[in-house]
Amino acid sequence: MKTQLRPALVLLVGLTAITGLAYPLAMTGIAGAIFPAKAAGSLIERDGHVIGSSLIGQSFTTPGYFHGRPSATTAADPADASKTVPAPYNASNSAGSNLGPTSAALAERVKGDLDTLKAENPSAAVPVDLVTASGSGLDPDISPDAALFQVPRVAKARNIPEERVRALVTSRIEGRTLGLLGEPRVNVLALNLALDDLARP
Structure with missing residues (x-):
């Protein structure tokens, strides 16, 4: 033995x-x-303070900022630890909603988002990534179409000509990785920081 x-x-x-x-x-x-930089979490700093990561989305809800994809992440309910509450972009609980195409809750949420987005920009088709959550719930990027769709709302809220905001979005489009992998995308946090810079005197 x-x-x-x-x-x-x-x-x-x-x-x-x-x-x-x-x-x-x-x-x-x-x-x-x-x-x-990547090994440290791809952190983004502004005025000496870490404000986020280029790899993890953040919740932007005000009209003057570009919004990311819906996030289905949750957190423990402070009132009852055995339950959860919505907590968009909760990096400690990366997950999708697991709701399927026959889910009434999913259909209701998507319809509500569609109605809101159509009211914001009635002349354009709503890009699919503005109403569908990613599998991780933390996607920091949106498609160029999703960013351009939001230009009228952002420009109006900030009182900036649409052409300037559209040019800003176009300048922030990242191509496929190595020219092959993924799809063209726009990082929402980086775009919103550039938008703040644009509004500065």
């Missing part, structure tokens, strides 16, 4: 040290050296 137990324990300790300690530390060190 000892002849079998000793090699098994040595192998367990050795592999734990290699795969559980040495490898993660090496990868963390290499990532920090090669990609320091």
